Amino acid sequence: MNETAKRAHAAIDLAAVRANVRALRARAPRAELMAVVKSDGYGHGAVRCGRAAREAGASWLGTALPEEAFALREAGDTGRLMCWLWTPGGPWHRAIELDIDVSVSGLWSLHEVTAAARGFGRAARVQLKVDTGLGRNGCQPAHWPELIAAAAAAEAEGTIRVTGVWSHFACADEPGHPSIAAQLAAFEDALALSEAAGLRPEVRHIANTPALLTLPEAHYDLVRAGIGIYGISPAPEVGTSQELGLRPAMTLEASLASVKRVPGGHGVSYGHTYSTPGDTSLALVPLGYADGIPRHASGNGPVLVAGKWRTIAGRVAMDQFVVDLGGDTAHAGDPAVLFGPGDRGEPTAEDWARAAGTIGYEIVTRIGTRVPRVYVDSEMENHQADGADGDGDTALTGVPHD
Numbered sequence: 001m002n003e004t005a006k007r008a009h010a011a012i013d014l015a016a017v018r019a020n021v022r023a024l025r026a027r028a029p030r031a032e033l034m035a036v037v038k039s040d041g042y043g044h045g046a047v048r049c050g051r052a053a054r055e056a057g058a059s060w061l062g063t064a065l066p067e068e069a070f071a072l073r074e075a076g077d078t079g080r081l082m083c084w085l086w087t088p089g090g091p092w093h094r095a096i097e098l099d100i101d102v103s104v105s106g107l108w109s110l111h112e113v114t115a116a117a118r119g120f121g122r123a124a125r126v127q128l129k130v131d132t133g134l135g136r137n138g139c140q141p142a143h144w145p146e147l148i149a150a151a152a153a154a155e156a157e158g159t160i161r162v163t164g165v166w167s168h169f170a171c172a173d174e175p176g177h178p179s180i181a182a183q184l185a186a187f188e189d190a191l192a193l194s195e196a197a198g199l200r201p202e203v204r205h206i207a208n209t210p211a212l213l214t215l216p217e218a219h220y221d222l223v224r225a226g227i228g229i230y231g232i233s234p235a236p237e238v239g240t241s242q243e244l245g246l247r248p249a250m251t252l253e254a255s256l257a258s259v260k261r262v263p264g265g266h267g268v269s270y271g272h273t274y275s276t277p278g279d280t281s282l283a284l285v286p287l288g289y290a291d292g293i294p295r296h297a298s299g300n301g302p303v304l305v306a307g308k309w310r311t312i313a314g315r316v317a318m319d320q321f322v323v324d325l326g327g328d329t330a331h332a333g334d335p336a337v338l339f340g341p342g343d344r345g346e347p348t349a350e351d352w353a354r355a356a357g358t359i360g361y362e363i364v365t366r367i368g369t370r371v372p373r374v375y376v377d378s379e380m381e382n383h384q385a386d387g388a389d390g391d392g393d394t395a396l397t398g399v400p401h402d
């Protein structure tokens with residue numbers, strides 16, 4: 001392991017990513033699977049996880065930003081790839097050049113992409129997004145007839161090809177929520193109208209991980225799985241990762257920076273919100289909110305140190321937090337495991353989500369760039385460190401190199 005990884009690292013098990021993709025595909029056997037690798041693969045590394053997902057049969061990759069999709073192409077990805085979060089003046093031309101499917105939710109973006117394609121001389125691959133109730137991006141049903149008519153005209157002219165019609169759920173992680181059926185009905189209406197307008201998309205899709213797992217009628221031609229491919233449950237209501245047959249891919253581990261004896265009544269960390277109940281040992285974990293450890297988990301976040309699950313003593317600071325070992329002993333350099341798959345008795349990202357009042361998505365995605373990602377392949381027993389080529393403390397997520 002390299003020098004940077006000694007303080008702390010996030011080990012990413014690519015075999016777990018592949019196993020999760022296979023497990024998810026088995027749950028949606030009639031649909032293709034898009035592995036969503038936005039935000040650097042939810043903090044796991046987009047390029048490496050995208051490649052692992054492809055190996056396990058993901059025929060699509062998806063990102064939010066066009067720049068994230070470009071980075072995948074630049075790293076050699078050649079498969080179907082879609083990005084959906086565009087702002088006016090976006091890099092349409094480059095997306096067309098790199099054969100990326102782009103999402104269009106309204107006339108402004110349809111005009112921009114058709115203008116870019118006209119200059120280019122190649123049809124842009126456009127996926128039309130309808131707002132079936134999420135209230136975020138997507139065309140409102142009232143404007144849908146106008147958008148699909150304009151798209152059909154652009155397709156007839158040869159500037160675009162409408163490759164997809166799609167939408168996104170608001171509450172798929174709350175099985176039985178009444179908005180789910182309402183969104184499916186609205187999606188059916190939008191599909192019927194697009195068909196009547198002469199559009200023949202290759203893929204119709206609405207399911208994210210929770211819909212993939214709980215709602216087969218929402219699978220259509222393609223399911224978009226993000227959190228599930230990293231082995232984390234979308235929500236307790238859907239089940240734990242273990243119940244879902246998913247394996248958490250990220251293990252976040254640090255080396256204790258110090259262990260020392262202190263007397264009872266000793267205040268710990270900023271604000272002295274914790275004070276030692278008696279003579280004890282305090283262990284210092286060199287990870288803080290700058291590394292993505294939620295400050296909301298102060299006094300609450302779980303960590304495995306010296307064979308036991310312990311709770312953070314006092315506040316999480318920018319770079320470090322403290323654990324009270326009670327009567328137990330540990331030494332500087334010993335491991336502190338914040339979360340992982342749980343096999344060694346360590347907490348999971350889902351446990352952290354509960355402790356911090358958030359969701360597993362946020363726990364893994366916010367792990368900062370100071371924490372090097374170390375790629376592990378438990379199938380091939382081939383360990384490979386990424387991200388510390390003598391650049392001191394800054395680690396290199398987002399620029400994996402082989």
Ligand SMILES: *Cc1c(COP(=O)(O)O)cnc(C)c1O
Pocket residue numbers: 036038064084168207208209210224225226227228234
């Ligand atoms: C992030 C995202 C997904 C993936 O959602 P998960 O719940 O992580 O599976 C799917 N579709 C869109 C549009 C997204 O933004």
